[in-house]
Amino acid sequence: MAENNSDKNIVYYPGCTLHTWAKSLSDTFIESFKKLDINLHELSDWSCCQAVFPLARDNIMGLVPAARILIQAREHGDILTTLCSFCFNVLRRTNNAIQTDGEIRAKLNAYLEEDYTGDVHVLHPLEILKVMVGFDKLKSKVTKPCGNIKIGPYYGCQLIRPPKEMKFDDPEDPKLLDMFLESIGCEVVNFPFKVECCGSYQIVQGEDMVADRAYAILSNARKNGAEAIALSCPLCFYNLDTRQNLITQKYTDFSPMPVFYFTELMGMALGIDEGLCGFDKHKVDPGILLESLQKSSDTQEHVTVKNDQNKLGVN
């Protein structure tokens, strides 16, 4: 059972890609949170969350892996956080189902020989930053604001949909990532395709389709003034950055656009070791943008003022 002082302890579930493909997402997250005095307790014996929330209502077996993770988390604290949008989606929806559906709750508990009622809070790091840290406090901790980069916040789909279950943000015009980027000093570019699907795991069998989706999203961001985009999901990153070559092959008018995990930008702004960002693993070189980032930290005061003005403009 949860210990008395466990409310301060945030349990971290990395999920399959965070130690491999998306190592920089995990590393920069942990380091940044350290800077914000938040300790993360990584689950030790974690398994795959099953990646997709089962769409058949009677597929209760499909909820077992996620339920097991939630029950494990309960041992160490009452807040569970995870970065990957798919993991977040599955864990939050499974927890909802356990809370609200008596049949699911009974069957899962009977199978796992547990008595879990859904009392762990599944929170996304962006939600933790908003509610537990506060964007104002985050802003005050920034040492190298990303002033000169025009960033398009890209949400994808798993983070926000289905809205009635996820309750993450407005499904058509979410603002949480925008607010986060503003607080670390980015110039935020609102673009209509910020909630369009990237093609997701269709990449396995439909590269052409994913190329079309990615082209539409990145072009739309660029058209609205973005120089790079920020996102939170390893699969979105894979489709938009790792496989950006698919776009350049198909669309000759397309020139590459850097893609960042939001935690990489947070890490840079909070002054963590740049090596953790793993920019060498990015397929699209973010170098030019990083140079401007460097410059901006020299003219920090000027940039901060500029950001305040931008904030008015965006909201």
Add this chain to the structure above:
Amino acid sequence: MKKSRVGVFVCHCGHNIARAIDIKSVMEKIRKYPGVAHVEDYIYLCADPGQKIVADKIKDKNLDAIVIANCSPNLHEKTFRDLVESVNMNRFKCEIANIREQCSWPHDQEREKATLKSVKIIESVIEKVKQNQELEPIRVPLTKKALVIGGGIAGIQAALDIANGGFKVILLERRATIGGKMAQLSETFPTLDCPQCIMTPKMVAVAKHENITLMTYSALESLEGYVGNFTVKIREKAKYVDWDKCVGCGDCTEKCPAKVDSEFDAKLSKRKAIYRDFPQAVPNKFVIDAEHCIKLTKGKCGVCEKICPAKAIKYDDKDEIIEEKIGAVIVATGFDLFGLEKVGEYGYGKYKDVIDGLQFERILAASGPTGGKVERPSDGKTPKDVVFIQCVGSRDPEFGMPYCSSICCMYTAKQAMLFKHAVPEGQPYIFCMDIRSTGKGYEEFVQRAVEEDGVVYLRGRVSKIYQDDDKIMVWGADMASGKKVEIPADLVVLSTAIVPAEGIKDLASKLRITTDEYGFLKEAHLKLQPVETLTSGIFIAGTAQSPKDITDTVAQASAAASKIMALFSSKEYIRSPTIARVDEDVCKGCGICVNACTYSAIELDTIKKISKVNEALCEGCGACAAVCPSGAMQQKNYTKKQLLDMISVATEDYDKG
């Protein structure tokens, strides 16, 4: 108690009853029933000879009560009660035993059982009529003056009808002018009449009618009393302009420095703090919007006072409460449009060139902010490709509005047509779920839009709208081709769900009437009493009841007016006396009946500690009698004893026959 002499008359109803029921055996059994003095049958009792038999036998056999065993009381209870009254028997000494709808029809193939059942039905009604009291109808005095709430086309029509019928009317409107939503429209389907031509004459007629008292910028504060005898308090809001002096010249509004979004132009233009909605306003007077007036909020300015040639400005004006006695009310408070900012995927409010249907009406209207020139709000350019989206909010349980807004199919077709007339090189597209064009001349109108004006209908929903340079990109599905379509539009018009006007719930509770699950006013019966409410003397009309077009609104308004004229045409209001009555010796004043009464007809007498029934409000539903734990509350001629006796007679020895 003296021994009853009940006469029972059994009707054959041609074959309707006689085929399923053995009338002879019924009569033999009934003849032996205690208190029965005479039994007779006839092939059609309701016909003249049948009625004569009944009347004659009442006299000849000296009967003191009769039971007619025939069809439903809905059909002929009144016929026979009128008949017995003509031979000096109290009408409540005549009861109907329904052996047709409740016996011979459903038991057509079971003659024996049907015969037994009809005997039981008749016997139980004999038991009831023996205990019936002789009652006199309740007569209530009438104030022959109506209150119409809402000055849109429904209220205007109702007020004119009642006034033309010779009765006094107060027409109440919360804005400064009457006219409502119809005054905002460009042209009306399917005739393309402009409202200025067909409605403003009615508005002027209202203002000039000697029987109509027009009270604009006013709202209902409270209503007390009952049908024929209501007392209402009306709040006349402070106008800050003396209307006896204001001549409507408009000098004040020209100089006023405070600008506010115009309600009349659906936020597409600005009005001043001192304003009238439109030049044809009735009455043609100005008011000051206190919330935005610089003088009234900050104490500075005062320009209008200086400039007004009539010296009509009155900054110290105050709300006034006016009390009136009235006999009946029509509620015609109209509709609002669903707040589209809730439909995130359509970007309303975010993109200037995504507008709602009412805004496009203003753009098309000759009286509108562009003088009828079709210009889009963002940059004033003439749009070429215009996309209309129907059922935005309507027919969508996700938004809690599974109902059809009823007018959108037609007004979208009309707007597309008018747009094409104004911009011949333009192309209108309409995304629809279905086309509902069921009114007179409506389907022909839609066909005309397609064939003559080249309106393109796409059956399917729109999933996303976003701005792309100066185009509004519309992503939708076209079910005919099964493909996704993308239209770069210059303007998008959303046909929005109709919702009840703001404040309707509050008003309904003041009037003691009910609203449905969407907030529309609830009628007494959807089919047979569509303009009545469950509260006597309060009627409803127009879109306050449900979404409907002008044709239906006007018809309903006239219907409500005719109900009031029927009420006012008699000297007194006559009500059925079969209402609740309290036995004061038994009542303990627990008050359970007060909560059970949906008509607010029961009050607790705090001094005597008993319940009191207001005879004018009680509708005789019996709910109070059913919940009364002591039996003190009884419904006249449906007393607990009567009902229990009826049940025991009906169930006694049933198996033995």
